[in-house]
Amino acid sequence: MGEKFQNIHADVLAKCLQGDRYAQSQLYKLYSKAMFNVCYRITNNFDDAEDVLQEAFISAFRNLQSYKGDAAFGAWLKRIVINKAINFIRKRQVEIAEIQDNVADEDSRPVEYSREMMDIERIKRAMKQLPDGYRLVFSLYLIEGYDHSEIAQILGITESTSKSQFNRSKKKLKEILQKEVIYE
Template sequence: METTTTIEIHQDLIESCKAGSQQAFGKLYHLYAKAMYNVALRIIKVEEEAQDILQESFVKAFNKINQYEYQANFGAWLKRIVINQALDNIRKKKDIISKDIEGMEIAEQEEVDWQEVDFTIERVKKAIMALPDGFRVVASMYLFEGFEHKEIAQILGVTESTSKSQFHRAKIKLKEILKTYEN
């Protein structure tokens, strides 16, 4: 959680950005770039594209900084821009969560037995990156970015049940991928 001092510093930087200070924006960039790059990378999967998303997101944030009204913390506001930019990038390449999956039935809600799988942080990261785009996007947004399925559905333009189904399928696929690493 941010301290009062940190919030005040960020508020001063944000107000300076609103006044047009590129130096203040540079400081905000350095405070948030690494975290926002990781957000983009979890969704996009390709380092160079994640770097492009990061740059485009900060340009968009700088252009829209006057719209920021302190209703959420700055990091959350910026993260939303990064996620939307990453999703727009994916949509340009292909429609990963197309309307045809809207009609799919929710996957059987069988529990995934994770005790059968050998975990290491590197294996899990590698396995998540190996997920198909639709599964990876929903899983990343739910697990790493803390969005609820209702929010994911709104952002992606799908139903809440589709988000839940994609997440469930992602868990099953993740287990399959992790088991292949054991061999």
Template sequence: MEAIYIDKHYNLVVECRQGSKKASYELYRLYSKAMLNVAFRIVGNIGEAEDVLQEAFLDAFNKLRDFRQETTFGLWLKQIVVNRSINMLRKRKLELIELEGDHLENIPDEENADDEEIQYQVALVKEAMKQLPDGYRVVLSLYLLEGYDHEEIGQILSITENTSRTQFLRAKRKLMEILNRKGKVS
């Protein structure tokens, strides 16, 4: 028996399937900002992220009849955005290098910082992430920000689970190097 998920925007999806431009606009309005953020975190360029967003919505609206409520509309759309973003990177000739057997130290989390300090640190980390190579930034974003596990990342990027883990660890280390070089991390 297939699982059917209750989606608070199901009625909009139904109306959109029936050709309602108003429903299409409303779905776009509800999801565009979040999906733009997903795309931007992966491709690292706002112009390309906007292109990904538009293509993803076109895909979603063209394939809406295929949406079977096996998940929510938002999760279904997010998967389209992630796939489109990865394709954008592949067009840029993203190369992930197979790395085996590297064991990197875990980076300790900072504790007991006040809200203002946390916001400052987050801003620094976001800025430093922009300096990471595409492969590192993508794996780091998919794992930390989008919630994918290494097996799923491996499937999305066509790499091994171990390569995803290694890229993630190297990305964390490189991120710390960038932040330490600037003397910004305590």
């Protein structure tokens, strides 16, 4: 334990720490596309995602000395990006509606989707229709791979609220997709 992670971009990171603008540009090119996708999934808006991405990279470059190298740089950067995107969502809304912990999910059966409903573009469109809180938990859990305890910590909610929002987001997504099937 306690061993440092061997980063494949260590030379670029070292130059960035010295203030090398070209190295910063290289690092940006290496990670910007993937990090933009994270921003977009959370903010649900292209322009907002671009703004959040820029803020995240500025913050990362300003705080690069705090990167300890015990995980991949991309994972460290992704955490900054997610935090910036979440803060953006919080600022944009007066408050994200929280679901009461004691409200049980009405339908605890697993959601089943037909092959027709699994079209990726349709799911992306449907995800855009989810309320911010639902979309945020759904994206962090299913797409970004965080577990409910990590999501709870990131968002400042309880683990059961995270689970409840995720289950409700699945249910809402299913409703949206089923309405699309009816109207097509």
